[in-house]
Amino acid sequence: MKLDESKILYDRSREVFPGGVNSPVRAFGSVGGTPVFVKRASGSHIYDEDGNEYIDYVDSWGPCILGHGCEPVIRAVQEACADGLSFGAPTRKELTLGEMIKACLPSMEMMRMVSSGTEAVMSAIRAARGYTGRNKIIKFKGCYHGHSDGLLVKAGSGALTGSAPDSAGVPRSYTKHTLLADYNSRESVTRLFGQHPGKIAAVVVEPVAANMGLVPPQPGFLEFLREITTRNGAVLIFDEVITGFRMGLGGAQGYYHVTPDLTTLGKIVGGGMPMGVYGGRREIMEAVSPLGKVYQAGTLSGNPIATAAGIATLKILMDGPELYEELNAKADRLTAALAAALPKAQVNRAGSLFSVFFTEQPVTDYESALTSDTGLYGRYFHYLLENGIYTAPSQFEILFLSAAHTEEDMEKTCRVIEAAAREVK
Structure with missing residues (x-):
């Protein structure tokens, strides 16, 4: 070759x-x-x-x-391009796609479109912190949630100790509120909640770990996360950037029958175009601007090209x-x-x-x-x-x-x- x-x-x-x-x-x-x-x-x-x-x-x-x-997806993109690439204003397409996502993932009662999976997770964590009034989050070693500063800790194949950032250019102060647990370990999560009572805003997890190779959740692990976050008033975030619409129309949460408070999507939801979505319980998402005080914005969020590709993709999946x-x-x-x-x-x-x-x-x-x-x-x-x-x-x-x-x-x-x-x- x-x-x-x-x-x-x-x-x-x-x-x-x-x-x-x-x-x-x-x-x-x-x-x-x-x-x-x-x-x-x-x-x-x-x-x-x-x-x-x-x-x-x-x-x-x-x-x-x-x-x-895929011909229907390409055709939808071409037709959308003819009408303009970006408006920075609401469109029918973003509403249509949002309603389709909600039909497949009922846990996403309200959502916000963004331009990448990284942006979706970063924004979901900000919403969880704003909603709870707490700062600390739990993430799992080996789980990757994008390259935002507070999440580059033991991300993917990184091999540093404690909460030290995996990346140069990320101050330790950005990760001091990021607590590390072991994926599939109930004990490590229980210990962190015990060490930081009333201070943990959210647990963010890939319901199926997919950035240290494929590591499925052990039986009962996701159910455990649902129970301990509920008991402690923390938000459970499923990062379904990989698993969303890949494991079924209901994603990993439908596959394992565990409902998170917030969900993040990317990649597939834009049919291959740059796009991400975060959303979940209405009372949490109502903390997001302009309804609430959690600020997040983006000129290309819900842009007509990505939403056209997403609609065409999800329609085929929903019909078949x-x-x-x-x-x-x-x-x-x-x-x-x-x-x-x-x-x-x-x-x-x-x-x-x-x-x-x-x-x-x-x-x-x-x-x-x-x-x-x-x-x-x-x-x-x-x-x-x-x-x-x-x-x-x-x-x-x-x-x-x-x-x-x-x-x-x-x-x-x-x-x-x-x-x-x-x-x-």
């Missing part, structure tokens, strides 16, 4: 962008080699600048659930809920192939989301995720890449399926997985 053009573009990009990329994982830093520069995509396949073709299991990190270039059964069947097949080919690795899955960890230890939290052999993962990744399979360029990311993945895609992927296991072993 030749990557001559990608190498040329990467060299030029390093003179323009930090690390040659506009988001760190794209630099292939944890797997080595030259990042693939994508030229176009169609259905389940992407095509790079050198003409190589790949079956795509990244799906732009989730939103392409219908596949790349059997799509989720098909995605789960595809996940059954691929995870079975992974488990058979890599018997000493761990294959974690929730719905159609999954990942493989190169460790013999069950992965249930941040610390166990870090036991993975990242060097072995890098060799596995490159074998798949060289054989036409594009997966996450990091041990600590997950894989996504789309409606566009075909039987032929499945067969080829299973064959390459089996060959990769023999090669990297």
Whole structure:
């Protein structure tokens, strides 16, 4: 496989962008080699600048659930563009999309549209603090909630101690109110509530952890979070930027039948366009300006292009809920192939989301995720890449399926997985 053009573009990009990329994982830093520069995509396949073709299991990190270039979504965007790109004023489209989201996620009684998942979580936490009059929040090691200052603590694969920021440029004072718990550990959460009585505004959690690899909640864990936050007057925030409309129309909260106070959405809700949403209980959201004193604004919030793409995407999902059964069947097949080919690795899955960890230890939290052999993962990744399979360029990311993945895609992927296991072993 030749990557001559990608190498040329990467060299030029390093003179323009930090690390040659506009988001760190794209630099292939944890797997080595030259990042693939994508030229176009169609259905389940992407095509790079050198003409190589790949079956795509990244799906732009989730939103392409219908596949790349889904015709109704593209048509909706084109029609919206003809009417204007941005107005900075209310539109019918944002109302339509909001009503569709509320129909799927009844817990979102009132919501606010923003432009990214990072912005959605940052704003939800501000709303929770404003509503409760408290400052402290609990987050979980290994859970990523965007790059806002107060949340860059043990985010994703960061490995610092205590509440020290994971990023330079974030003062400790910004994270002093961020308390760290262990994902899937009831004891760690109980201890923090005991140490800070009446001071915790919110618990923010990925209901399915998806930024240390895929780590599902253990039975009863989400129910426990619901109970302890209610008992202590804290707000429970589900960060469903990854799981929203991926695990079903009701997201992870519908999948596990646990209702949060606030929910954050991103990626998929804009049909692949930049967009995020946060919302939940009416009395909490009424604390947001202009009704309340929690300020948050954005010129591009609910813009007509992203809302058009979101409406088209959600309409297809709402009209065809059997799509989720098909995605789960595809996940059954691929995870079975992974488990058979890599018997000493761990294959974690929730719905159609999954990942493989190169460790013999069950992965249930941040610390166990870090036991993975990242060097072995890098060799596995490159074998798949060289054989036409594009997966996450990091041990600590997950894989996504789309409606566009075909039987032929499945067969080829299973064959390459089996060959990769023999090669990297």
